[in-house]
Structures are given as structure tokens and as C-alpha cells.
Amino acid sequence: MVPRILCEVSDVCTVGDGFDVNISEIEAADYECEECGNKFRAVGKDVKCPSCRTRNVKKLE
Numbered sequence: 001m002v003p004r005i006l007c008e009v010s011d012v013c014t015v016g017d018g019f020d021v022n023i024s025e026i027e028a029a030d031y032e033c034e035e036c037g038n039k040f041r042a043v044g045k046d047v048k049c050p051s052c053r054t055r056n057v058k059k060l061e
């Protein structure tokens with residue numbers, strides 16, 4: 001819920017229209033950990049293995 005006072009200026013009350021990033025539209029990728037061989041899906045650039053927490057992972061295409 002957005003407090004009404006933040007919407008007094010209509011130009012700044014565009015959060016709903018201008019920020020419609022849907023989590024399902026973000027590209028998730030499959031990764032494989034080089035350390036423990038764990039395969040997992042992750043989103044983002046700073047991907048860490050959920051098992052051993054290393055960043056030594058490779059993207060599977």
C-alpha cells in the first residue's frame with residue numbers, strides 16, 4: 001500500500017506503471033559448480049553455489 005501523501009504529485013506516482021519488472025521475466029540460468037559439481041538455477045551476475053558458497057561456477061547453456 002502506498003501512502004496517499006506520496007501520490008499528491010501525479011508525476012512521481014508512477015511506480016506501478018514504470019516499474020513492472022516481473023520476476024518471471026528475469027532470465028534464470030542453469031549453473032554448475034566447479035568445486036562440488038552441484039547444479040542449480042540462479043539469477044543475477046553474482047552467482048554463488050548454494051551448496052559450498054563458492055563463486056567458482058560455470059553457466060550451462
Ligand SMILES: [Zn+2]
Binds near residue numbers: 035049051
Ligand atoms: Zn559447490
